[in-house]
Amino acid sequence: MTVIHNLGFPRIGKQRELKRAVEAYWAGELPQGALLQTGKELRSRHWALQKAAGLDLIPVGDFAWYDQILEWTCLLGAVPARFEHAATADVDLDTLFRMARGRAPQGKPAAACEMTKWFDTNYHYIVPEIQPNQSFRLARTALLEQIAEAVEAGYNVKPVIPGPLTWLWLAKGEAYTQGATDAAKLDLLPALLPVYQDVLARIQALGIEWVQIDEPILAVDLPAVWRDAFKGVYSSLQQGSLKVLLATYFDGLRDNVSVLNGLPVEGVHIDAVRAPEQIAAVRAQLSAEQVLSVGIINGRNIWRTDLDKVAQLLKPLKAELGDKLWIAPSCSLLHVPVDVEGEEGLDAELFSWLSFATQKLDELQWLRALVDNKVDATVEAALEAQRKALKTRAESPRTHNPTVAEKVGKLTTLQRDRAPFSERIAAQQARLNLPAFPTTTIGSFPQTQDIRKLRRDWRSGALSDTAYEKEIRAEIERVIRFQEDIDLDVLVHGEAERNDMVEYFGELLGGFAFTQNGWVQSYGSRCVKPPIIFGDVLRVMPMTVAWSQYAQSLTTRPVKGMLTGPVTMLQWSFVRDDQSRADTCRQLALALRDEVHDLEAAGVKIIQIDEPAIREGLPLRKADWDAYLQWAVDCFRISTSNIENDTQIHTHMCYSEFNDIIEAIAAMDADVITIETSRSNMELLEAFENFHYPNDIGPGVYDIHSPNIPDQAWMVELMRKAAKRLPAERLWVNPDCGLKTRGWPETTEALKTMVAAAKELRQA
Structure with missing residues (x-):
């Protein structure tokens, strides 16, 4: 069967449980132990939900107390000096929160790190701060603990981590600008990559087969020096039998597609919702042994997918690639709500048009059945409901006024200019x-x-x-x-x-x-x-x-x-x-x-x-x-x-x-x-x-x-x-x-x- 997987799931909880717990902790109303328990319960719930939906690989590492880039910055030990964090100590949760918002229940207040938008989304991340001769070390082990937690619970885990080139691209400092167009930040790779190698070795030791490394900068205009860095970086990240799925999203690769030629990774994920036209070009760069993960369910909007139309696009790929074709949402489902069930305020017609994160997992199951020509009675009933909803929406008079x-x-006759x-x-x-x-x-x-x-x-x-x-x-x-x-x-x-x-x-x-x-x-x-x-x-x-x-x-x-x-x-x-x-x-x-x-x-x-x-x-x-x-x-x-x-x-x-x-x-x-x-x-x-x-x-x-x-x-x-x-x-x-x-x-x-x-x- 075609592999279906997910790049990430909303971490906040259907009722915003994470928000409430974090804010209660900040206010001194909830002990840290209770906060950590809330996070564990949410992760467990979301892993179980994804397994029940038939996903072959369950993402771990999409959970964050504030922001996934900040989590990784703390893992790397890249804590700015003003937070007065001991250079040899692990980065604790309060230090993470001080970096995010300037204050936490424990630790001296300091100016918070800069915050900005995550590519072209309304999600914000905390900008990493770096300096020349920046040192890195494995300074926070929460990710590894969560992977072990999921493995022990019996899940087939796919850890998700930010790629080293994307992390550097997003970082800034007095000597560096964000998204630098020169090679200055790349000089930090020799110090940065050993930590990645250490993390990947530890992930492999936990019995993991696949790791997802996100490099969304492949969807932006990259200078040649950054494109050229990919092959060397990913050669250094080869870790025994651990397989790497390089994930891109939010747009097509366009001129960056050449990066994939000979890139030492076992698979590549692309956003085929934003850029379906790139499929052929990407496929041409990959070898017969490499997986092509096609992100074809929209991870950034809430409308039902036309699964019949999508299946017609994917079936020729399935015939060509066989088990090397994977199917997924276009990007992390972080950008959509958790579940449409319980939305009692919506009328039945409009309700039927919608697909939130939980429903998108169902759509993946049904799409796999279509692509693999294994549609049973249960799937056929679901597909018929999907088709009816799409038809109703297309013909509804309420959409046009x-x-x-x-x-x-x-x-055309309106005067826009002012004095x-x-x-x-x-x-x-x-x-x-x-x-x-x-x-x-x-x-x-x-x-x-x-x-x-x-x-x-x-x-x-x-x-x-x-x-x-x-x-x-x-x-x-x-x-x-x-x-x-x-x-x-x-x-x-x-x-x-x-x-x-x-x-x-x-x-x-x-x-x-x-x-x-x-x-x-x-x-x-x-x-x-x-x-x-x-x-x-x-x-x-x-x-x-x-x-x-x-x-x-x-x-x-x-x-x-x-x-x-x-x-x-x-x-x-x-x-x-x-x-x-x-x-x-x-x-x-x-x-x-x-x-x-x-x-x-x-x-x-x-x-x-x-x-x-x-x-x-x-x-x-x-x-x-x-x-x-x-x-x-x-x-x-x-x-x-x-x-x-x-x-x-x-x-x-x-x-x-x-x-x-x-x-x-x-x-x-x-x-x-x-x-x-x-x-x-x-x-x-x-x-x-x-x-x-x-x-x-x-x-x-x-x-x-x-x-x-x-x-x-x-x-x-x-x-x-x-x-x-x-x-x-x-x-x-x-x-x-x-x-x-x-x-x-x-x-x-x-x-x-x-x-x-x-x-x-x-x-x-």
């Missing part, structure tokens, strides 16, 4: 009268348990609409008064009514659906529940106007209206796959345009349209960038079209490298852009300086993802660094992201310090 089609049809920035900023300053280094926040304030309970009670019907509105208004007033008291210049209403920056809007738009437990890990313990865009998007009614108008009525200071941008709503949703993403994004932009105009008419003169995901949506290959950026930037400009000069448009982007797309960022033409710069020590401002970015910028002066609070001198120094690169009159002072996940005591202290820092800057 003639009103939306009419609005999209008029896009020159110099005219706009003069009109805005005359209206707003802001001081130098104006202070603001990114939008959200702490979401307390009381606020969450308030929303739950309202949704369940335990609280009336009138009572709910009264409580939310009271919370808005508290937030406004707080901001006035600490003397912020531009206020926000706090977003107490919002569960999530995308989900909130999706619930008020046509064409969206929502799950109850469709949680996906974003970073660490942070989970999101992406909406499902199943049909045409239409704004049915105003979404934020009443709350923003009420907040503005409470104060004479300007209050920002807060919206999530069209690209971010697209990127952070599970998107329909029956039309282009660009077409769906234009529908979102038109819906937001209506909201912007209504906010402006209601007297809200600063409107923030957040686009943190615009860099995330960038294709992995530069050859594809222009097409994406054209429609992504155009969608932002659609949402801000035809507004008055004195209406100030802000946008926020976090944890994104801008150097290579700065022209596109400028083309969005937001009056003010706020960005993350605290973890990177203002490093991102180099892009804005070198390009001579023309509009206002708010470089984040403190990291909201860490509970640590920088002092006033630190914030002032960061802003002085910024002022050396950019005109001081164009600088704003703000945190680097929203404050939703923080507590009130630390928020109060941090914002008071931030305001004091701005006042000190004004006196200089």
Whole structure:
């Protein structure tokens, strides 16, 4: 039979058990032993589920307490000096957490390591920090212990580890840039590879036959020196009878396919969902003895697979390769929810269209039966249900709305350009009268348990609409008064009514659906529940106007209206796959345009349209960038079209490298852009300086993802660094992201310090 396997399973648990346990441990409410037991129970549950689904190889190493790259960094002993970790000691769990978030129950707080997006996904990883002459050693054995745990439980284990070249590519330091295009980081391979050899030897000693080594950088533009390194690296990793499956995903190999020619590995996995056209080229590079693992079930979206269509693609390969053909999801299932069962809020038709991680394992079983021509009555019944669901979705009238089609049809006549920035900023300053280094926040304030309970009670019907509105208004007033008291210049209403920056809007738009437990890990313990865009998007009614108008009525200071941008709503949703993403994004932009105009008419003169995901949506290959950026930037400009000069448009982007797309960022033409710069020590401002970015910028002066609070001198120094690169009159002072996940005591202290820092800057 054809081998079916999985590259990784969601680690958080169906009910976010891992999140709850980790956060309880951080808060001192759960002993470490109980935390470790929760992790063990989740791993055991997920291994059993995958074995029950008929998988021939069970992945181990996909579990992580915060992030799989951070786990591997700790295994390698690459702990930055500021964490004061003994060079000969094992890296413990609290050190791992301090690296991730700056603080843990034990150990001295320190500045957290940088965090950024995992390729073009909404998952974040902790960036490894390296330096010249970096030393490596096997400093954490959790992976080996988990492999032994799974072997003892009787599973046929396939360990999963990050590849050495991908890990180096992602790493950075003062002497190294992320994704370096030169050979500098490759000089560390002689120190790095012995640890890999040691780990692989220990894996083999545990009786393991196959190990999966992930090298997703084969899907990006690689300099020749990096491509040339693969053969030598993998020759050094040969370990007795241990077989290596080299895994790539998120795009095709394209010009990197030559790396596979003669590469000393026993198998290669490719993403045939993103790039089905690469199958023949990859097959041509492999020998008759090498396995080709075809990732053909979409690991990044939630629609059922057309198994008959896929089987027709795979059957010729099966005839040619025999048992050397393996079948798998395109990438780790980390990027989809755990299980669609129990989603009682979805109607039967929409429910039948969906496939989460657990269902994708079933699809693998059925696909194998089709490819191997071994379809029994049970499989045939499952396939018939699959076919019916696909047919129902294709023919459903709910996916298309003639009103939306009419609005999209008029896009060619829509004027996107605004007046020159110099005219706009003069009109805005005359209206707003802001001081130098104006202070603001990114939008959200702490979401307390009381606020969450308030929303739950309202949704369940335990609280009336009138009572709910009264409580939310009271919370808005508290937030406004707080901001006035600490003397912020531009206020926000706090977003107490919002569960999530995308989900909130999706619930008020046509064409969206929502799950109850469709949680996906974003970073660490942070989970999101992406909406499902199943049909045409239409704004049915105003979404934020009443709350923003009420907040503005409470104060004479300007209050920002807060919206999530069209690209971010697209990127952070599970998107329909029956039309282009660009077409769906234009529908979102038109819906937001209506909201912007209504906010402006209601007297809200600063409107923030957040686009943190615009860099995330960038294709992995530069050859594809222009097409994406054209429609992504155009969608932002659609949402801000035809507004008055004195209406100030802000946008926020976090944890994104801008150097290579700065022209596109400028083309969005937001009056003010706020960005993350605290973890990177203002490093991102180099892009804005070198390009001579023309509009206002708010470089984040403190990291909201860490509970640590920088002092006033630190914030002032960061802003002085910024002022050396950019005109001081164009600088704003703000945190680097929203404050939703923080507590009130630390928020109060941090914002008071931030305001004091701005006042000190004004006196200089």
